[in-house]
Amino acid sequence: MQPDHLSSLAFADLPLHPRLQSGLQKLGFSHCTPIQAQALPRALAGEDLAGQAQTGTGKSAAFLLATMQRLLTVPRAEQDEPGQPRAIILAPTRELAVQIYNDAVGLGVDSGLRLTVCYGGAGYELQRQNIEAGVDILIGTPGRLIDYFKQGTYHLKQIEVLVLDEADRMFDLGFIADIRYLIRKMPPPAQRKNYLFSATLSQRVLELAYEHMNSPQKIEIAPDQVTAERVRQQLVHVANDEKLPFLVGLLRKLNAFRSLVFINTKRGAEDLERGLRANGFEARVLSGDVSQGTRLRLLEDFKEGKLPVLVATDVAARGLHIPGVDLVVNYDLPQDPEDYVHRIGRTARAGASGDAISLCCETWVYSLPEIEKYIGNRIPLMADAHALIPEDVVRVAREGRSRPRNGGGGGGGGHGRRSSRRRR
Structure with a gap:
């Protein structure tokens, strides 16, 4: 019997190229997920x-398989310039671009297709050289792609497939003008395949889709279900100075293999990293100021289990697929309700289950009503949560201060918002 997160449609039943079937078999993928079952046919x-x-x-496997199928079954036109990209995949963040590239390498291991990924912040000359060496599928973020395009490193006249991933995030990050610039350099929509x-x-x-695509078919998977059903959500009301002690007790009890802790500010993340390290936990910070090379190493160490606790600002909340995240902790409640959904979506991925525990403190309590309204229900309270707070927590003063503030809880004091009230 198939797991309930997979459909009854087997990849072997689809008219996929034998080289793609080989890649799927090597990855151990036998049946489609619901989005793949609807999208691929x-x-x-x-x-x-x-x-x-x-x-x-x-989603990534769906559009990658469709893209590779096109390139494997329709040969380059004789008049086309060899080495120029035939497909382009646009992603809003460098982390997502790298993830798509890694997925493409796995699925296309036997395809013979040439893949290149480019993004800002690292590897400028190497990425340019990889494109110049010849590429079939070009994956990247809009800014770096435009940079190379304007230099004449590649052109877009032979694009047969356009993919826009995380299109809503493209708007959030202000990339739509860049995307339209690139699209205008491609053949018209009727002369290419388009996947958004x-x-x-x-x-x-949808306006972007209908403007730049050829009568796209709309596919929606569980659009009314805002949060993944396999995420076990719990809420804990804590004072600011209880946050670090509670987190220490929680991590000790659950002993999770991969714990992802979200926090709202870079300064808070650095303080929390120091607090966790002082209490014996190997933890590192992933924020917008971390260099690209360090960021990729942190993510790889986290994926491989070498780094058990990753403290992250919302730079890591969207678009990252990290298999096997056991625990997500909202150390700070996010200010945007959508960020809550994206944060807890880092666990319970691809049919697995996971825990998402949110700390509701004096500083960020005002976000709770909007979050619960957005997800359509109240987050269940954790039973006997305060029993997890240990007595032997090592409290670390913030840098530049001679003693801990608010007992060293790491949450920071209030900033004019109303204080927390525990629900009965």
Whole structure:
């Protein structure tokens, strides 16, 4: 019997190229996820797609298989310039671009297709050289892609497939003008295949789809289910100076293999890292100021289990697929309700289950009503949560201070917002 997170549609039953079937077999993938089951038959039939599905549901494999199928079954035109990209995949963040590239390498291991990824912050000359060496599928972030394009490193006249991933995030990060610039340099929509995927198919995303795609088929997977059902959500009301002690007790009790702790500020993340290290936990910070090389090493160490606790600002909340995250902790409640969904979506991915525990403190309590309204229910309170707070917590003063503030809890004091009230 198939796991309930997979569909009954087997990859072997799809008219995929034998080289792609070989890649799927090597990865151990036998059956489609729901988004793949809906998207792939339509894409293989030649339709454009505008797809909505939660993160971790297999969207990347859906558009990668469709893209590779096109390139393997339709040869380059004789008049085309060799080495120029035939497909381009645009991602809003460098982490997501790298993840898509890694997925493509696995799926296309036997395809013979040449893949290149480019993004800002690292490897400028090497990335340019990789493109110049010849590429079939070009993956990257808009800024770096435009940079190389304007230099004449590559052109877009031979693009047969366009993929926009996390389109809603493209709007959030202000990339839409860049995307339209690149699209205008490509053949018209009717002369290429177009796949757009997004966590939400808002009106602005759909307008982008209908403007630059060829009558796309709209696909929605569980659009009314805001949070993944396999995430066990719990809420704990804590004072600011209880936050670090509670987290220490929680990590000791659960002994999770991979714990992802979200916090709202870079300064708070650095303080928390020091506090966790002082209490015997190997922890590192992932924030916007971390260099690209360090960021990729941290993510790789976290994926491999070498780094058990990753403290992150919302730079890591979207678009990252990290298999096997056991525990997500909202050390600070996010200010944007959508960020809550994206944060807890880092666990319970691809049919697995996981825990998401949110600390509701004096500073960030005002975010709770909006979060619960957005997800459509109240987050269950954790029973006997305060019994987890240990007596032997090592408290570390913030840098530049001679003694801990608020008992060294790491949450920071209030900033004019109303104070926390525990629900009965």
